[in-house]
Amino acid sequence: MTQDSLQNLPPIVDGRQSETALKVQRGCMRFLRAQHDITCFAEVPLANGRRADLLGVTPKGEIWIVEIKSSLEDFRVDQKWPEYHEFCDRFFFAKPPELAAEIFPESEGLIVADGHGADMIRPSGLDKMAPARRKTLMIKLARLGADRIHSLMDPGPSAL
Amino acid sequence: MTQDSLQNLPPIVDGRQSETALKVQRGCMRFLRAQHDITCFAEVPLANGRRADLLGVTPKGEIWIVEIKSSLEDFRVDQKWPEYHEFCDRFFFAKPPELAAEIFPESEGLIVADGHGADMIRPSGLDKMAPARRKTLMIKLARLGADRIHSLMDPGPSAL
Numbered sequence: 001m002t003q004d005s006l007q008n009l010p011p012i013v014d015g016r017q018s019e020t021a022l023k024v025q026r027g028c029m030r031f032l033r034a035q036h037d038i039t040c041f042a043e044v045p046l047a048n049g050r051r052a053d054l055l056g057v058t059p060k061g062e063i064w065i066v067e068i069k070s071s072l073e074d075f076r077v078d079q080k081w082p083e084y085h086e087f088c089d090r091f092f093f094a095k096p097p098e099l100a101a102e103i104f105p106e107s108e109g110l111i112v113a114d115g116h117g118a119d120m121i122r123p124s125g126l127d128k129m130a131p132a133r134r135k136t137l138m139i140k141l142a143r144l145g146a147d148r149i150h151s152l153m154d155p156g157p158s159a160l
Numbered sequence: 161m162t163q164d165s166l167q168n169l170p171p172i173v174d175g176r177q178s179e180t181a182l183k184v185q186r187g188c189m190r191f192l193r194a195q196h197d198i199t200c201f202a203e204v205p206l207a208n209g210r211r212a213d214l215l216g217v218t219p220k221g222e223i224w225i226v227e228i229k230s231s232l233e234d235f236r237v238d239q240k241w242p243e244y245h246e247f248c249d250r251f252f253f254a255k256p257p258e259l260a261a262e263i264f265p266e267s268e269g270l271i272v273a274d275g276h277g278a279d280m281i282r283p284s285g286l287d288k289m290a291p292a293r294r295k296t297l298m299i300k301l302a303r304l305g306a307d308r309i310h311s312l313m314d315p316g317p318s319a320l
Contacts, residue, residue: 026314039306042313057306061299138298139221145305146199146217152312153202154186 020070020096025054027113028066028094031120032056038064041144046087047136050080055088061138063088063129066111069095075103087137090124180230180256185214187273188226188254192216194277198224201304206247207296210240215248221298223248223289226271229255235263247297250284 025042032038038056045051054066065088069075075093084091092109095101101121104110109124129137185202192198198216205211214226225248229235235253244251252269255261261281264270269284289297 026316029310029314030316033307033310039303040310041306042309057299057302059299059303061295061302135221135295135298138295138302139217139219142217142221142298142301142305143199143219145302145309146201147193149202149305149308150189150193150200154189156186156190 018070021053021068023115024068024070024094024096024113024118026115027118028054028068028111030116031111031113031118032064032066034117040066041141044141044144046084048083048087050083052084052087054094055141057138057141061134062090062126063134063137064090064092064124066092066094069093069099069104071099072103085127086133087129089126089128091127092120092124094118178230181213181228183275184228184230184254184256184273184278186275187278188214188228188271190276191271191273191278191280192224192226200226201301204301204304206244208243208247210243212244212247214254215301217298217301221294222250222286223294223297224250224252224284226252226254229253229259229264231259232263245287246293247289249286249288251287252280252284254278 029040029042032040036058038058040054040056042054043051044055052065053068056064056066058064065084067081067084069078090109092111093104094111094113095104097112097114101110101112106122108122109120110122111118111120189200189202192200196218198218200214200216202214203211204215212225213228216224216226218224225244227241227244229238250269252271253264254271254273255264257272257274261270261272266282268282269280270282271278271280
């Protein structure tokens with residue numbers, strides 16, 4: 001990604017993702033909204049110190065986490081993805097079309113995405129979160145959304 | 161507000177508010193974030209058909225609604241503000257400095273704000289929401305935030 005194209009991105013994109021990962025992110029978010037009525041946050045910090053690439057909320061408050069892997073290396077270096085499970089009801093990997101589906105564990109959901117859209121290759125089983133953790137997470141998400149929008153609306157002083 | 165200044169506003173501002181109301185909104189949001197660690201959404205549609213001018217979420221999930229009144233007329237024409245109470249734990253009016261505090265009912269909280277900040281003239285009593293309504297609202301807020309950010313990140317097709 002060139003410096004110039006980075007500058008054209010909206011301020012919410014932090015520039016740490018690869019161009020491939022950004023395309024997968026965009027396609028996944030469109031797909032989840034259009035096909036599953038799931039609204040997604042990108043880059044959600046979790047209480048265990050990890051960041052979820054995508055975290056979606058269904059109309060009934062079910063939480064889906066999608067971990068984007070843009071290359072085999074990207075998948076191999078992450079040994080800690082099972083830690084996402086305690087913060088969601090369903091978990092998926094998402095991959096670009098050129099990456100083989102076989103590298104991902106069959107126990108997890110799988111989405112294939114490009115910059116325009118996505119499709120679900122394998123659904124995820126339901127593994128419901130603890131109610132107290134869901135409640136805490138939902139408050140955090142409401143506050144995260146409000147705070148991100150506020151920072152975009154008013155980049156001025158946040159303290160008086 | 162001139163056409164030119166409207167064009168300089170971020171896309172989240174819908175242009176229906178007066179310039180005075182926008183200043184009060186901005187000052188209130190800064191104040192609530194800086195002084196009370198409350199993250200605010202602007203223009204939140206509620207299940208009863210009303211829109212909250214500002215709806216804030218505390219770290220513990222308490223909900224504050226702030227109704228902005230930029231003029232005496234603005235306050236007088238609204239007979240239905242008590243309907244906000246069922247969707248929040250604390251309710252406040254917010255006014256610009258030039259508007260008399262005495263026009264507002266003493267039973268409600270009151271904030272004075274300009275475009276830079278705000279101050280609380282009168283606190284609001286706590287009138288806790290029904291738990292089921294709070295739970296539903298928190299899911300709606302999480303989804304509202306995600307959806308607004310998504311639309312800013314990706315103004316492209318939302319359907320495949």
